[in-house]
Amino acid sequence: xxxxxxxxxxxxxxxxxxxxxxxxxxxxxxxxxxxxxxxxxxxxxxxxxxxxxxxxxxxxxxxxxxxxxxxxxxxxxxxxxxxxxxxxxxxxxxxxxx
Amino acid sequence: xxxxxxxxxxxxxxxxxxxxxxxxxxxxxxxxxxxxxxxxxxxxxxxxxxxxxxxxxxxxxxxxxxxxxxxxxxxxxxxxxxxxxxxxxxxxxxxxxxxxxxxxxxxxxxxxxxxxxxxxxxxxxxxxxxxxxxxxxxxxxxxxxxxxxxxxxxxxxxxxxxxxxxxxxxxxxxxxxxxxxxxxxxxxxxxxxxxxxxxxxxxxxxxxxxxxxxxxxxxxxxxxxxxxxxxxxxxxxxxxxxxxxxxxxxxxxxxxxxxxxxxxxxxxxxxxxxxxxxxxxxxxxxxxxxxxxxxxxxxxxxxxxxxxxxxxxxxxxxxxxxxxxxxxxxxxxxxxxxxxxxxxxxxxxxx
Numbered sequence: 001x002x003x004x005x006x007x008x009x010x011x012x013x014x015x016x017x018x019x020x021x022x023x024x025x026x027x028x029x030x031x032x033x034x035x036x037x038x039x040x041x042x043x044x045x046x047x048x049x050x051x052x053x054x055x056x057x058x059x060x061x062x063x064x065x066x067x068x069x070x071x072x073x074x075x076x077x078x079x080x081x082x083x084x085x086x087x088x089x090x091x092x093x094x095x096x097x098x
Numbered sequence: 099x100x101x102x103x104x105x106x107x108x109x110x111x112x113x114x115x116x117x118x119x120x121x122x123x124x125x126x127x128x129x130x131x132x133x134x135x136x137x138x139x140x141x142x143x144x145x146x147x148x149x150x151x152x153x154x155x156x157x158x159x160x161x162x163x164x165x166x167x168x169x170x171x172x173x174x175x176x177x178x179x180x181x182x183x184x185x186x187x188x189x190x191x192x193x194x195x196x197x198x199x200x201x202x203x204x205x206x207x208x209x210x211x212x213x214x215x216x217x218x219x220x221x222x223x224x225x226x227x228x229x230x231x232x233x234x235x236x237x238x239x240x241x242x243x244x245x246x247x248x249x250x251x252x253x254x255x256x257x258x259x260x261x262x263x264x265x266x267x268x269x270x271x272x273x274x275x276x277x278x279x280x281x282x283x284x285x286x287x288x289x290x291x292x293x294x295x296x297x298x299x300x301x302x303x304x305x306x307x308x309x310x311x312x313x314x315x316x317x318x319x320x321x322x323x324x325x326x327x328x329x330x331x332x333x334x335x336x337x338x339x340x341x342x343x344x345x346x347x348x349x350x351x352x353x354x355x356x357x358x359x360x361x362x363x364x365x366x367x368x369x370x371x372x373x374x375x376x377x378x379x380x381x382x383x384x385x386x387x388x389x390x391x392x393x394x395x396x397x398x399x400x401x402x403x404x405x406x407x408x409x410x411x412x413x414x415x416x417x418x419x420x421x422x423x424x425x426x427x428x429x430x431x432x433x434x435x436x437x438x439x440x441x442x443x444x445x446x447x448x449x
Contacts, residue, residue, distance in 0.1 A: 065337060078363070079367075093177065
């Protein structure tokens with residue numbers, strides 16, 4: 001039983017050691033696909049947004065990474081205010097089970 | 099009814115925006131409650147709404163990052179997030195994910211990626227389901243035995259106790275994880291997170307579905323702490339994923355923002371609902387969610403082997419997932435409302 005466990009452990013360790021080598025040997029990347037937003041039907045902020053996407057994916061990414069948490073927090077805090085107004089205790093949890 | 103549709107500036111398709119909010123609320127509630135991103139639920143939902151698949155994953159990850167952040171904040175206030183454990187696991191998760199993603203490239207080259215991924219996924223879901231329900235059955239047996247012998251039921255008793263064996267491994271450095279109440283080798287969470295990250299990378303999913311039970315059964319976290327800490331991981335990896343997919347031009351931010359409006363609210367409901375439901379109640383509903391996910395994957399596999407039923411299987415799988423999302427979100431919301439009513443009534447009675 002102990003020998004089998006040791007053999008299994010050796011297999012797992014060997015796999016863990018070889019996995020990165022196999023992965024790196026595979027290289028990476030994929031078929032480069034270029035996507036362009038059609039701005040002809042858009043106006044105002046939507047047109048600006050689509051143009052930003054077409055012009056620079058980097059700026060588009062930076063703005064996305066800033067906007068997502070910000071909007072999440074704004075609406076989350078709004079939900080907080082509503083639940084606090086209803087009278088729910090939002091700072092402690094009494095149930096303590098595993 | 100034209101006002102109910104919005105033109106997505108990047109994807110160039112018109113989408114029924116209230117559908118995005120409803121989907122956001124549903125996955126927000128479930129995500130905040132179970133501690134997972136829920137990509138397996140969102141992607142078919144977006145597909146039904148007419149979203150091009152090229153943008154579905156990126157859009158899903160972008161909204162997931164925002165929703166998980168707000169859930170983490172809420173769970174943090176309840177004392178459900180072990181930040182130390184979260185940071186330790188982050189290292190293993192990132193490295194494991196990258197190795198898994200690179201292995202997928204390798205499998206793509208030899209042309210077997212789809213089948214390998216789906217079978218691994220299905221096997222894993224079957225194992226998680228077995229683990230969750232075996233744990234619940236053993237815990238119930240312990241409770242019954244305690245009652246039969248006239249002893250008090252131990253509230254901290256667990257069914258499966260693999261974590262106790264793993265905690266006996268004393269390879270330095272040893273760490274105290276105070277919120278989770280664990281003292282173990284730092285290598286345990288690193289190894290677990292590497293393994294779950296690797297699987298997530300191979301399967302192309304966020305990993306919450308795997309990491310949450312791994313935190314419970316392998317690391318030994320209480321259910322609530324596993325949910326909160328997992329959400330912390332999802333928030334950080336989600337933000338990284340959002341940046342990565344957006345840079346590749348695969349995110350429709352307008353859709354992500356609309357979904358986030360619903361998801362941020364829903365996530366709060368889900369997170370607050372954990373206040374009123376015991377740890378094993380969360381595990382039980384989680385087990386049901388895993389079964390639903392497993393059946394949908396099985397239906398997709400069935401379509402591959404029997405092409406004549408592929409169309410029907412796809413439709414059944416999509417409606418099954420959406421039905422599951424609606425049912426679970428409704429159940430969690432009802433439990434949250436009932437719990438809140440009880441709490442408010444008790445406060446009034448005290449005053």
